[in-house]
Amino acid sequence: MSRVGYNVKQAFSQMGRNKGMYFTSVLAITAMMLILGLFFVAFMNVNLFASSIEKDYNVIQIYIEDGGSQEVIDSVGAELRKTKGVEKVEFVSKADAMESLKKKWGDNGYLLENLPENPLPDSYMVYVSDKDSANSVAAAAPAIKGVNDVVYYRDTIEKLAQVSHFIEIGSLVAMAFLVIVSIIIVANTIKLTVFNREKEISIMKYLGATNWFVRAPFIWGGIIVGVISSVIATGLTYFIYTKIVGIIGSDIMRILSVSVIPAEQLTATLLAMFLCLGIGIGVIGSAISIRRFLNV
Amino acid sequence: MIVFNNVTKKYGNNVGLIDASVHINNGDFVFLVGPSGAGKTTFIRLILKEIEPDSGKIILAGKDITRIRKSQVPKIRQKIGMVFQDFRLLEKKTVYENVAFAMEVLHKSRKEIKERVPYVLELVDIADKANRYPDELSAGEQQRVGIARALVNKPRVLICDEPTGNLDPITAMDIMRLLEKINVRGTTVLMVTHAKDIVDKMNKRVVAIDHGRIVRDEEGSYGFVQQSEPEPDLYVPGFTSFLDPDELRAVQAQVGRNSESPKGRTIAVPDPVGYDDSLVDAYLDGGEDVYE
Numbered sequence: 001m002s003r004v005g006y007n008v009k010q011a012f013s014q015m016g017r018n019k020g021m022y023f024t025s026v027l028a029i030t031a032m033m034l035i036l037g038l039f040f041v042a043f044m045n046v047n048l049f050a051s052s053i054e055k056d057y058n059v060i061q062i063y064i065e066d067g068g069s070q071e072v073i074d075s076v077g078a079e080l081r082k083t084k085g086v087e088k089v090e091f092v093s094k095a096d097a098m099e100s101l102k103k104k105w106g107d108n109g110y111l112l113e114n115l116p117e118n119p120l121p122d123s124y125m126v127y128v129s130d131k132d133s134a135n136s137v138a139a140a141a142p143a144i145k146g147v148n149d150v151v152y153y154r155d156t157i158e159k160l161a162q163v164s165h166f167i168e169i170g171s172l173v174a175m176a177f178l179v180i181v182s183i184i185i186v187a188n189t190i191k192l193t194v195f196n197r198e199k200e201i202s203i204m205k206y207l208g209a210t211n212w213f214v215r216a217p218f219i220w221g222g223i224i225v226g227v228i229s230s231v232i233a234t235g236l237t238y239f240i241y242t243k244i245v246g247i248i249g250s251d252i253m254r255i256l257s258v259s260v261i262p263a264e265q266l267t268a269t270l271l272a273m274f275l276c277l278g279i280g281i282g283v284i285g286s287a288i289s290i291r292r293f294l295n296v
Numbered sequence: 297m298i299v300f301n302n303v304t305k306k307y308g309n310n311v312g313l314i315d316a317s318v319h320i321n322n323g324d325f326v327f328l329v330g331p332s333g334a335g336k337t338t339f340i341r342l343i344l345k346e347i348e349p350d351s352g353k354i355i356l357a358g359k360d361i362t363r364i365r366k367s368q369v370p371k372i373r374q375k376i377g378m379v380f381q382d383f384r385l386l387e388k389k390t391v392y393e394n395v396a397f398a399m400e401v402l403h404k405s406r407k408e409i410k411e412r413v414p415y416v417l418e419l420v421d422i423a424d425k426a427n428r429y430p431d432e433l434s435a436g437e438q439q440r441v442g443i444a445r446a447l448v449n450k451p452r453v454l455i456c457d458e459p460t461g462n463l464d465p466i467t468a469m470d471i472m473r474l475l476e477k478i479n480v481r482g483t484t485v486l487m488v489t490h491a492k493d494i495v496d497k498m499n500k501r502v503v504a505i506d507h508g509r510i511v512r513d514e515e516g517s518y519g520f521v522q523q524s525e526p527e528p529d530l531y532v533p534g535f536t537s538f539l540d541p542d543e544l545r546a547v548q549a550q551v552g553r554n555s556e557s558p559k560g561r562t563i564a565v566p567d568p569v570g571y572d573d574s575l576v577d578a579y580l581d582g583g584e585d586v587y588e
Contacts, residue, residue: 003403006400199384199386200386204401206344207373207398207401208370208376208401208402209370209401210370211367213403
């Protein structure tokens, strides 16, 4: 029998003798991974949203007061062109705005067909050269007569960046904490197994077994726990994510005009991430717990 | 070959071994005797490289094991077969599996294991119980399994740590005969023991340790005054050797009369086949535990 085969067989027989503890370990690590997984998919989506609107950072949208006359529209345009740092000013009529919104909504565009009147205002798209000009234009624009509202995506981008940063930090802290907890759980599980086999291990040492021979089945046990947890956690994350997307995905699409990342696309990444994590936890946990038993 | 050259090992203020020099040749049969705490265990642990000496050299099979790396320890132990007082068999494995386990540990192939294990079981005369579990065996049989396990990887040295300590005198003698047989086949045997009667009877080389020092190293007898080991009140070790029939009858008479003797007295008798059954009956009538 090959060494790996022998060790894996030993690992399974050990797990069989300590079913309860191993089950608890799998449960705990799966729960940890599930939390991480949900953080991860949230993070990915916020990032996607942030990057999809980031390209608009140099555009400021200036809305004209509802029912503003052509005169007002022209004067606002002239004011804007005079402002320092402005590169280009583009007029977007009510009708143009409606057209582009319909385009954005795609299949849902028909919902806009039967509106009694076009609710969208006339607006100017002001293109600026850099961030500083953008800030100054955004600050100055509301003072121009006839301007109703200034929408500047930079604010949104910054807020989003803050959110994604927060999620990032949150998941890192959660991950560090949960990884430590998982390692402790695995270490204790394996320690119990080691206790059960203390006599066997001391005999093995007297028979001239190498440390690796003694260690291998325990490490394999840790790896198996990690792999099982990873697969379950990936499945659960997929399930929960598709449920959430099913419930609110189309709302997000409508409100933010951004689609969420398809679950299929995330699954492979999640599984790879969980496997690395799970195997790492298993190996470290078992190595820790068996260390002191090797000095016979 | 085991050589100790001026080996000293102290545990804080406690003495383990002081300036000990011993030369054990291949094929020797050596008893290591001495009172509890004299340094016998230290001696063994040094050979197994479980502990390191403070000074001195220890040479095993031509290598100075005080100078080899920790990672090489398994290599040393593979050259040594260990036999323990408490047998240390794995209860969940059969006799065969216990012995095969020693080979699995060294990554021996299944084919090698299949060939070697039955041979060794035959050698120690336990082949008929290969599929039994340790708790189905008598103490003597368990020790045979322990010896088989120690021998299966063809060690150069067999180290026996009080191998007869848990055995009645008759069984102990059987085990001694087995060890002698193994020694005659070429394996060096180093046996730690308290059993004066065994040492005296075997008439082999005796290394005596006391308070960490080697106090005597010569052929012959135990030498020490017997320590107060827990022993039967009446001690009849292998009476064909130690008691002649007349003495035996004297014991019988004594026991027969002493019918209200306290419980727990133990008298060992050999296989009563060929002897007067009434002797055993007399012991039993006398309130003694008789085991064969």
